[in-house]
Amino acid sequence: MTATPLAITVRDVRKDFVLRHTRSMKEAFMWLIKGRRGDLSEKFTAIDDVSFDVHEGEAVALLGLNGSGKSTMLKMISGVMMPDSGLVATRGRVAGLIEVGAGFHPDLTGRDNVYLNGAILGMTASELDEKFDAIVEFSEIGQFIDTEVKFYSSGMYLRLAFAVAIHTTPDVFLVDEILAVGDEPFQKKCMDKIAELIAAGHTLVVVSHELDKVADICDRGILLEHGRKVVDGSVTDAIKRLRGED
Numbered sequence: 001m002t003a004t005p006l007a008i009t010v011r012d013v014r015k016d017f018v019l020r021h022t023r024s025m026k027e028a029f030m031w032l033i034k035g036r037r038g039d040l041s042e043k044f045t046a047i048d049d050v051s052f053d054v055h056e057g058e059a060v061a062l063l064g065l066n067g068s069g070k071s072t073m074l075k076m077i078s079g080v081m082m083p084d085s086g087l088v089a090t091r092g093r094v095a096g097l098i099e100v101g102a103g104f105h106p107d108l109t110g111r112d113n114v115y116l117n118g119a120i121l122g123m124t125a126s127e128l129d130e131k132f133d134a135i136v137e138f139s140e141i142g143q144f145i146d147t148e149v150k151f152y153s154s155g156m157y158l159r160l161a162f163a164v165a166i167h168t169t170p171d172v173f174l175v176d177e178i179l180a181v182g183d184e185p186f187q188k189k190c191m192d193k194i195a196e197l198i199a200a201g202h203t204l205v206v207v208s209h210e211l212d213k214v215a216d217i218c219d220r221g222i223l224l225e226h227g228r229k230v231v232d233g234s235v236t237d238a239i240k241r242l243r244g245e246d
């Protein structure tokens with residue numbers, strides 16, 4: 001079988017965060033008189049030398065316990081965060097649902113945010129005019145479309161954000177846990193839409209703790225432990241390892 005072209009490349013990626021500690025006056029003073037030697041802050045490696053490729057049409061689950069680095073990895077793939085070293089590259093239009101409400105301006109109405117968010121995701125004004133009604137219909141926001149989004153519930157944010165993102169027909173679709181804030185019928189509708197996208201040859205990377213749901217839509221699983229890739233194989237193997245069943 002010939003592989004489809006690459007959609008995502010992650011090569012030797014590392015991401016450190018600075019852990020800030022509260023220091024006593026005495027510690028800070030000693031640090032100053034010792035000529036500021038050493039570092040008052042401590043570094044923490046959230047992603048440690050991770051590499052993988054994702055080909056067009058693959059549906060990949062990024063799995064791991066809390067704090068293992070899944071969201072950090074997804075943010076780097078989406079481009080909202082840069083790695084400290086290594087390379088992350090994507091091909092085509094990328095749309096992500098990573099944080100509820102991210103990319104929305106709270107003082108604008110749902111309607112204005114559809115245009116703002118759609119433009120950020122690379123849609124043209126005429127494409128947005130054409131798809132606006134379908135976006136609102138999918139979101140089921142109804143009469144609240146002209147309400148400022150600061151008055152939306154987290155589920156309403158998700159509905160509108162998902163509706164805009166999916167209507168950009170992204171080549172690479174990134175979804176973090178946030179589907180969980182939607183009610184069950186809406187979650188089902190999103191899952192069906194995601195399945196349609198994959199069937200049409202688009203690429204998906206999803207982060208979720210709902211392992212059975214993830215196993216339904218993804219074939220491949222990448223398991224992270226303390227920022228390191230420990231499994232890259234079938235989603236069932238990755239889930240078994242995560243559950244300590246292998």
Ligand SMILES: Nc1ncnc2c1ncn2[C@@H]1O[C@H](COP(=O)(O)OP(=O)(O)OP(=O)(O)O)[C@@H](O)[C@H]1O
Nearest residue numbers: 017018019046064065066067068069070071072073
């Ligand atoms: N902006 C940041 N500044 C400092 N530390 C961060 C930052 N973002 C993430 N971290 C840390 O990096 C580690 C990995 O976080 P990340 O959110 O990627 O984990 P996760 O696997 O998605 O976890 P969860 O399942 O709980 O959502 C955590 O220890 C977290 O505290």
